[in-house]
Amino acid sequence: xxxxxxxxxxxxxxxxxxxxxxxxxxxxxxxxxxxxxxxxxxxxxxxxxxxxxxxxxxxxxxxxxxxxxxxxxxxxxxxxxxxxxxxxxxxxxxxxxxxxxxxxxxxxxxxxxxxxxxxxxxxxxxxxxxxxxxxxxxxxxxxxxxxxxxxxxxxxxxxxx
Amino acid sequence: xxxxxxxxxxxxxxxxxxxxxxxxxxxxxxxxxxxxxxxxxxxxxxxxxxxxxxxxxxxxxxxxxxxxxxxxxxxxxxxxxxxxxxxxxxxxxxxxxxxxxxxxxxxxxxxxxxxxxxxxxxxxxxxxxxxxxxxxxxxxxxxxxxxxxxxxxxxxxxxxxxxxxxxxxxxxxxxxxxxxxxxxxxxxxxxxxxxxxxxxxxxxxxxxxxxxxxxxxxxxxxxxxxxxxxxxxxxxxxxxxxxxxxxxxxxxxxxxxxxxxxxxxxxxxxxxxxxxxxxxxxxxxxxxxxxxxxxxxxxxxxxxxxxxxxxxxxxxxxxxxxxxxxxxxxxxxxxxxxxxxxxxxxxxxxxxxxxxxxxxxxxxxxxxxxxxxxxxxxxxxxxxxxxxxxxxxxxxxxxxxxxxxxxxxxxxxxxxxxxxxxxxxxxxxxxxxxxxxxxxxxxxxxxxxxxxxxxxxxxxxxxxxxxxxxxxxxxxxxxxxxxxxxxxxxxxxxxxxxxxxxxxxxxxxxxxxxxxxxxxxxxxxxxxxxxxxxxxxxxxxxxxxxxxxxxxxxxxxxxxxxxxxxxxxxxxxxxxxxxxxxxxxxxxxxxxxxxxxxxxxxxxxxxxxxxxxxxxxxxxxxxxxxxxxxxxxxxxxxxxxxxxxxxxxxxxxxxxxxxxxxxxxxxxxxxxxxxxxxxxxxxxxxxxxxxxxxxxxxxxxxxxxxxxxxxxxxxxxxxxxxxxxxxxxxxxxxxxxxxxxxxxxxxxxxxxxxxxxxx
Numbered sequence: 002x003x004x005x006x007x008x009x010x011x012x013x014x015x016x017x018x019x020x021x022x023x024x025x026x027x028x029x030x031x032x033x034x035x036x037x038x039x040x041x042x043x044x045x046x047x048x049x050x051x052x053x054x055x056x057x058x059x060x061x062x063x064x065x066x067x068x069x070x071x072x073x074x075x076x077x078x079x080x081x082x083x084x085x086x087x088x089x090x091x092x093x094x095x096x097x098x099x100x101x102x103x104x105x106x107x108x109x110x111x112x113x114x115x116x117x118x119x120x121x122x123x124x125x126x127x128x129x130x131x132x133x134x135x136x137x138x139x140x141x142x143x144x145x146x147x148x149x150x151x152x153x154x155x156x157x158x159x160x161x162x
Numbered sequence: 163x164x165x166x167x168x169x170x171x172x173x174x175x176x177x178x179x180x181x182x183x184x185x186x187x188x189x190x191x192x193x194x195x196x197x198x199x200x201x202x203x204x205x206x207x208x209x210x211x212x213x214x215x216x217x218x219x220x221x222x223x224x225x226x227x228x229x230x231x232x233x234x235x236x237x238x239x240x241x242x243x244x245x246x247x248x249x250x251x252x253x254x255x256x257x258x259x260x261x262x263x264x265x266x267x268x269x270x271x272x273x274x275x276x277x278x279x280x281x282x283x284x285x286x287x288x289x290x291x292x293x294x295x296x297x298x299x300x301x302x303x304x305x306x307x308x309x310x311x312x313x314x315x316x317x318x319x320x321x322x323x324x325x326x327x328x329x330x331x332x333x334x335x336x337x338x339x340x341x342x343x344x345x346x347x348x349x350x351x352x353x354x355x356x357x358x359x360x361x362x363x364x365x366x367x368x369x370x371x372x373x374x375x376x377x378x379x380x381x382x383x384x385x386x387x388x389x390x391x392x393x394x395x396x397x398x399x400x401x402x403x404x405x406x407x408x409x410x411x412x413x414x415x416x417x418x419x420x421x422x423x424x425x426x427x428x429x430x431x432x433x434x435x436x437x438x439x440x441x442x443x444x445x446x447x448x449x450x451x452x453x454x455x456x457x458x459x460x461x462x463x464x465x466x467x468x469x470x471x472x473x474x475x476x477x478x479x480x481x482x483x484x485x486x487x488x489x490x491x492x493x494x495x496x497x498x499x500x501x502x503x504x505x506x507x508x509x510x511x512x513x514x515x516x517x518x519x520x521x522x523x524x525x526x527x528x529x530x531x532x533x534x535x536x537x538x539x540x541x542x543x544x545x546x547x548x549x550x551x552x553x554x555x556x557x558x559x560x561x562x563x564x565x566x567x568x569x570x571x572x573x574x575x576x577x578x579x580x581x582x583x584x585x586x587x588x589x590x591x592x593x594x595x596x597x598x599x600x601x602x603x604x605x606x607x608x609x610x611x612x613x614x615x616x617x618x619x620x621x622x623x624x625x626x627x628x629x630x631x632x633x634x635x636x637x638x639x640x641x642x643x644x645x646x647x648x649x650x651x652x653x654x655x656x657x658x659x660x661x662x663x664x665x666x667x668x669x670x671x672x673x674x675x676x677x678x679x680x681x682x683x684x685x686x687x688x689x690x691x692x693x694x695x696x697x698x699x700x701x702x703x704x705x706x707x708x709x710x711x712x713x714x715x716x717x718x719x720x721x722x723x724x725x726x727x728x729x730x731x732x733x734x735x736x737x738x739x740x741x742x743x744x745x746x747x748x749x750x751x752x753x754x755x756x757x758x759x760x761x762x763x764x765x766x767x768x769x770x771x772x773x774x775x776x777x778x779x780x781x782x783x784x785x786x787x788x789x790x791x792x793x794x795x796x797x798x799x800x801x802x803x804x805x806x807x808x809x810x811x812x813x814x815x816x817x818x819x820x821x822x823x824x825x826x827x828x829x830x831x832x833x834x835x836x837x838x839x840x841x842x843x844x845x846x847x848x849x850x851x852x853x854x855x856x857x858x859x860x861x862x863x864x865x866x867x868x869x870x871x872x873x874x875x876x877x878x879x880x881x882x883x884x885x886x887x888x889x890x891x892x893x894x895x896x897x898x899x900x901x902x903x904x905x906x907x908x909x910x911x912x913x914x915x916x917x918x919x920x921x
Contacts (some may be wrong), residue, residue, distance in 0.1 A: 084186070085186050095184050139839060142806045
């Protein structure tokens, strides 16, 4: 093992300040899943290809398997667990649920966060913007068609009550 | 009969049962579960394709006393993975037969120490000669399995094919190949086991078929039924890839737990999952077809060969489905199909959506375009003249009693895709453009349920029970892995019970709690298991009616009180239903004749492509998928199945190439094994025809595998339309297009094979 010792790292996760003692090069993914028990963030490939581990770090979408936790020290992180307000689903979650955007569900947390981030940049995205914007998040089940629809129709006003 | 009433729930796109848990990240997959005092396990695998193990050494730099080590000697029962044949060991014992074969297992409390330790295990081998391809295996140089490297052969005959050649106007030959394909579920394989001689074995994991794993664990540990328990956790995709392999991981995790006295978790990382677990069988198909000048198919000989890898596993059943589907949806007066599955020193091939049919249908549908060219007919017209119709017999002699309307489907598919207009326009535009566009189609079928007598042997059983809250719970071992099992079975139960969809739940598949409703494979769940759920639910409703607690005319919300009331008065409320083969169904395993499947789903797919002659990249620009799958139980889920299957089919055709190096997958990463991203896929236009099937739940037939069968041939047909080049191997990569176009430029271009044989 390396001689580097565990050290305290402070993160604001889903609005709550957390301090964890971790190795600085630990993956943010492992810290979220193992130290903070936020298992909604998934590991699909461990090399930044599939996007299952996507979280928002200071509002930007990152693959948490590629982020050493030290790099996130002091940052604000949003995981899938931080999106719904108690039982009230986020409109993007509601739209995925209603329109068949989730099948096996393993890519869904990352895909939903990627969609939220996409919509924050392009509130009314074209199909092309959605296709390009989600290209870093792989889904093996849906063929993406229903995800496109879910994202484009999750805007306020298009959601069924 | 259910059909006579207006359905309330079946046919409606109700919310996915476990959907809210999935979109919020609350759904618990196996790696999200931690048990107290849990250890972690890893597999040490062979680095060579074939050889004898001479010695195993545990290298320096690892505190081996902290690890638990398991070898074949630690298996309390039998060291074999029980499938059709028992040739595959759970852990190699003295010899290895493919790269990445499990040799020994390590467990340690700290997951992060495992990789270094596994790397410090040195295995010394005496290498033996190996075979890596179908051609090498056929030459038997050397023999690596059995007497002749052959896992299984089939001979399927109809009429007298030897009589057709002399009068044929044309004889058309062709050879077609398909490569391996990785299932690439986004959740890798994983399992947690808790095992001890006192308590028996319990495993929780990502899997399709709980009772397959249950049977395997009984064999490894020599335990009775009740000492083994298998629980399916939320499963992040499977596609066949979690049909047989989980029996191996479950065994490994359980052996480690048995020895170390702790629960043990084994989660494969992506590299290990891709390198070590099963893939779609590579295949080679040869066609020889007799055709009249009017374009009537007179007869054919088809030879279908698959590469099964190092052990027999599921190869015989994959071969069986591939053999039956090899003839396509056409009326053959005379036919002979010979098929073989061969051994090579690669990891065993396995189940993947379609299960042999995508391979043999790729060949058939490419060959149909070749025949059309020889005869001088349009590809759609040749198909139209030969479609199977109601009352005709399939290649196995199965009389098609139910209505089929491929003719109408073809017309509609050509219409919705703008086929003729686009084809003509592309032909004009291609003359002056570097981007060549084209249209291609494929017509095909997929048999629902197990082949032949399979369903009879499975003897599936399902239950529906009342809960104390007055709800109904569906009891099946059929698993959810994205396709919608939970939702569709609850819809069926609610419809039959006459209650609300929200009043029905489904039990987690747990072999100690649910009956064996058979494996979740072969497009059988909605149709066959669904029908049993319908019947069990009707039985439960009948009980409530007879007890006077429910009236026929009651509104759906009366169910809860009736169910609750019954349990208060009489105790447990349960209803079971067991599979019975429909009357008049006949199958001869020896002659390979008879009713191969209870029902078939039928389809016509159209691909529109653009081939860039500067970059050699092919893009599918639109895809049209029209199918008849019986009654559509849930429009959103059904369309999702088709769209997802088409996406995998596009990957199979154009992106997903497994590169082999001495029997090992060389590109076992998502970085260099490329599946389609959202930016790669075209709009997929999905259309259904509905002809309810009397023996399926509310008229349903199988749907899940069908969309895997059509895209690859439709796309390569479209590429031929665009470029004039007949490519006959999938996947087709840009470098293949480059090679052929370079030849054309140099004037050395040639048909990969002569189309028509000179007689």
